[in-house]
Amino acid sequence: MDRRTFGEICRVRDLCWGVMITEFMTPQVVRTFARAGYDWLWLDNEHSHHSYESIQEVIRTAEDVGVITLLRVTQGMYHLIARGLDMGASGIIVPRVETVEQVRQIVDCAKYPPVGKRGFGIRPNLFPGRNASMKSRIEDQNDNRFLMIQIESQLGVNNIEALLDAGGEHIDAVCVGPADFQVDIGKPDSPDAPELDRAMRRIGDVCAAREISACANAHSLQDARVWIDRGFTLLTYSFDYGFMFNAAADAREALRGLE
Numbered sequence: 001m002d003r004r005t006f007g008e009i010c011r012v013r014d015l016c017w018g019v020m021i022t023e024f025m026t027p028q029v030v031r032t033f034a035r036a037g038y039d040w041l042w043l044d045n046e047h048s049h050h051s052y053e054s055i056q057e058v059i060r061t062a063e064d065v066g067v068i069t070l071l072r073v074t075q076g077m078y079h080l081i082a083r084g085l086d087m088g089a090s091g092i093i094v095p096r097v098e099t100v101e102q103v104r105q106i107v108d109c110a111k112y113p114p115v116g117k118r119g120f121g122i123r124p125n126l127f128p129g130r131n132a133s134m135k136s137r138i139e140d141q142n143d144n145r146f147l148m149i150q151i152e153s154q155l156g157v158n159n160i161e162a163l164l165d166a167g168g169e170h171i172d173a174v175c176v177g178p179a180d181f182q183v184d185i186g187k188p189d190s191p192d193a194p195e196l197d198r199a200m201r202r203i204g205d206v207c208a209a210r211e212i213s214a215c216a217n218a219h220s221l222q223d224a225r226v227w228i229d230r231g232f233t234l235l236t237y238s239f240d241y242g243f244m245f246n247a248a249a250d251a252r253e254a255l256r257g258l259e
Helices: 003-012 027-036 052-065 078-086 100-110 134-144 154-158 160-170 178-184 194-210 221-229 240-258
Strands: 016-021 040-044 068-072 091-094 146-151 173-176 213-218 234-239
Touching (some): 003 016, 003 134, 027 052, 052 068, 078 100, 221 234
Parallel strands (some): 146 173
């Protein structure tokens, strides 16, 4: 899948399945999930701490096998967002977004003038071919690099319309952080909290009205059904270590029958 197709799928809000990569930032893992049929990868560098070299190799492998890569950075700062895009990521995920000022800074960091303030660098992995003009390269980057903000607090939920107004057409999706939201409202370990359900449904409804994708991380089929019911269409299913551990644990349990 190329970036343009991915963007179109997200705009019409078709279901699109990805996997979160947290522990094993390797080309082999990318090829494994590509062969399994997943369309995109959430590369986590907020709670996982991988080297830029490892991330770049994963991004380039994903480009070769036709998988979209969205890199989650730790915060909306220039050196994190611009560097991630310069490595060739299909897009950026910025966590803990709450204010209009944050959204404006994210756009400034991710987009070239006249939209934003990103510095222009000629990188071979960003601009295939030898004769593309600066203008065409800027247009490609501004039009076909995905920006997702992650809402993880009540303040962020309260401000959702203002955040999307500030980002305009440059914010392509909104992701939720239900765990941090539970902590924010003082109810950790409460996935069934009514405040959480109201907040998640509100984000799903606002995204539907604005014709952009709402994104979430599902950890079971039941979990996935809940997110779809709330209007979420850009979903990851489990994560790299989760797949490995669950398969290993299931096999070991089955082997006990032979003991």
